[in-house]
Amino acid sequence: MTQFIVLDLPASYKMLGVLRACIAEALSTVPNLTDGDAITYNVQLSAQEIAVNIIEHAYEGETNDKRFSVTVSLTDEPRAIIIDMRDTGNTFDPGAIPAPDLNEAHEGGYGLFIAQQLMDKVQYTAAADHNEWLMEKKLLW
Amino acid sequence: MVTIEETEYNIRIEIVKVRSAIDPYSSPILRDKLMKLIDQEVICLIIDLTETPFMDSAGMAVLVTALKRCRQGGGNVKLVWPKVEAAQRILKLTRFDQVFDMFDTVDAAIEQWRKA
Numbered sequence: 001m002t003q004f005i006v007l008d009l010p011a012s013y014k015m016l017g018v019l020r021a022c023i024a025e026a027l028s029t030v031p032n033l034t035d036g037d038a039i040t041y042n043v044q045l046s047a048q049e050i051a052v053n054i055i056e057h058a059y060e061g062e063t064n065d066k067r068f069s070v071t072v073s074l075t076d077e078p079r080a081i082i083i084d085m086r087d088t089g090n091t092f093d094p095g096a097i098p099a100p101d102l103n104e105a106h107e108g109g110y111g112l113f114i115a116q117q118l119m120d121k122v123q124y125t126a127a128a129d130h131n132e133w134l135m136e137k138k139l140l141w
Numbered sequence: 142m143v144t145i146e147e148t149e150y151n152i153r154i155e156i157v158k159v160r161s162a163i164d165p166y167s168s169p170i171l172r173d174k175l176m177k178l179i180d181q182e183v184i185c186l187i188i189d190l191t192e193t194p195f196m197d198s199a200g201m202a203v204l205v206t207a208l209k210r211c212r213q214g215g216g217n218v219k220l221v222w223p224k225v226e227a228a229q230r231i232l233k234l235t236r237f238d239q240v241f242d243m244f245d246t247v248d249a250a251i252e253q254w255r256k257a
Contacts, residue, residue, distance in 0.1 A: 013166035020162075020195070041195070041227030048197050052165055105205045105240040110198040117234055 003029070007070040009051075011059045011087075019051055019070060020044040026072045027081060027139075034140040042118040043137050047083050049111035050122075050133045058089025058131060078138055080120075085133040091126040154254060156247055158189040163200030171200070175207040184216025187250045190223040201237065208241065217242065219250040 005026055009015040027033065027040045051068070059066045068087040075082060100109045116122050121136040155178050163171060178186065186207060190196070208218040219242045222229055232238050244250040 016164050016166060038227040045197055102236040107202040107205045110201060110235055114198060
């Protein structure tokens with residue numbers, strides 16, 4: 001069985017708290033979730049980093065005129081949380097973003113790296129009329 | 142004749158405690174606070190993340206900006222570990238724990254400056 005939550009958010013940093021709260025609520029419904037606090041934090045952080053990427057790069061900054069959708073799904077087989085984000089802004093080339101040099105501290109460039117490290121899957125697709133970010137994290141119990 | 146030489150060093154250390162989530166919405170407030178301190182020539186900063194519930198890469202960027210500016214002036218930024226274990230793991234994942242001096246408590250961070 002798959003449970004869905006769908007958000008339709010303006011491209012505004014103010015909405016990031018709503019995104020985090022939604023993910024926390026979804027995961028709170030999973031019974032006997034192992035390492036629940038860490039899983040929740042990691043999924044919240046990953047989703048937020050991608051949402052910020054959408055706002056900053058797809059939409060070139062905050063704007064209430066542009067929106068992006070977030071579908072949060074919980075699946076049983078495999079047991080996982082899936083976050084699907086879609087925007088209609090500029091396309092993105094994940095391959096053009098190098099992994100940060102971890103020997104030095106930088107003022108940017110960690111967002112996609114963090115999401116890729118924390119999630120089991122982070123997949124970007126540029127479709128004809130939208131961009132899609134699909135993220136998956138397997139859940140243990 | 143007794144010759145006595147006395148030298149006194151005073152270091153101004155500012156402790157900034159962050160009690161809320163740091164994300165792109167809130168990080169400008171933290172950035173402004175830290176930059177104002179540095180503009181006032183405060184170059185020894187302790188940023189206490191103990192009660193910071195959440196921090197993303199926007200928050201981390203603010204820490205790096207403060208670190209660079211303080212070190213340029215001969216100072217430093219010391220961090221106190223967040224209580225939230227998942228947040229600790231992110232600082233390790235990005236190796237911020239290798240770039241910043243990390244401490245379990247504010248007192249331990251102050252003590253290191255006292256010994257230096």
